[in-house]
Amino acid sequence: MSEVVDDIECTLSSDTLKALQEFRQEEQEREASFKQLYDAAQNDFENQKVMDLFKEDWQLSQFWYDEETADLLADALLDGADSDTVIAILSAPSVYAAIKKRPASSIPTAHIHLFEFDTRFEVLGGSTNFHFYDYNKPLSIPPQLKGKVHRFLIDPPFLNEECQSKFSTTTKALQHPDFTLKSKYGNRQHAIVSSTGERMAGVVSNLYPDIKVTDFRPAHAKGLSNEFRCYANFEWKGWKFE
Secondary structure, eight states, X not given: OHHHHHHHHHTSOHHHHHHHHHHHHHHHXXXXXXXXXXXXXXXXXXXXXXXXXXXXXXXXXXXXXXHHHXXXXXXXXXXXXOTTOXXXXXXXXXXXXXXXXXXXXXXXXXXXXXXXXXXXXXXXXXXXXXXXXXXXXXXXSOGGGTTTBOEEEEOOSSOSHHHHHHHHHHHHHHBOSOTTOBOTTSOBOOEEEEEEEGGGHHHHHHHSTTOEXXXXXXXXXXXXXXXXXXXXXXXXXTBOBO
């Protein structure tokens, strides 16, 4: 195979060959950086510094939750879950990281999926549990997960109706149709949590009729000018309906 590649390269112009070599060099550098990031993430799980490895990109509207918020939202998703529970975290990588840093023995299900536009976070979920997600293509989702997800955490990056609506389209396509399912512990399997701006309250209630605003107020590590609220279709020890 290498002989064939060498023959092809011999037929290329000098400019094309130079571009090809530059591309290969960039790929090698990218893979090296990716490996370094992965190793650092693996080493820092126990030190609770995972999200420090991922700088926020304001152009992507990235704002990581503080540790207390990420842990509480993680608890809400895992509470009462069993090995069959399927969880989807949409655009909230700091919550996924909060779960990943926990001892494996404390996580009741392996079916926890991160849907995220920023492909850096594949180092956390791996190829099995990380899914590239562009909300502009809301139905471009893994076919094996359609109609299979019981629990959702939804954090649309932009506070407008279009973005929220497209996330809702994705959620409804992934959602398991039986809302009455119970875990083997007798707990509800069906759960939806939306963490988004206070000004989105009307939009959220229209998109998810069984959701209500709770008394829990999500906080971000570096602060945020927009007031955020937590909306959910259930009460538990972490919040009550307002």
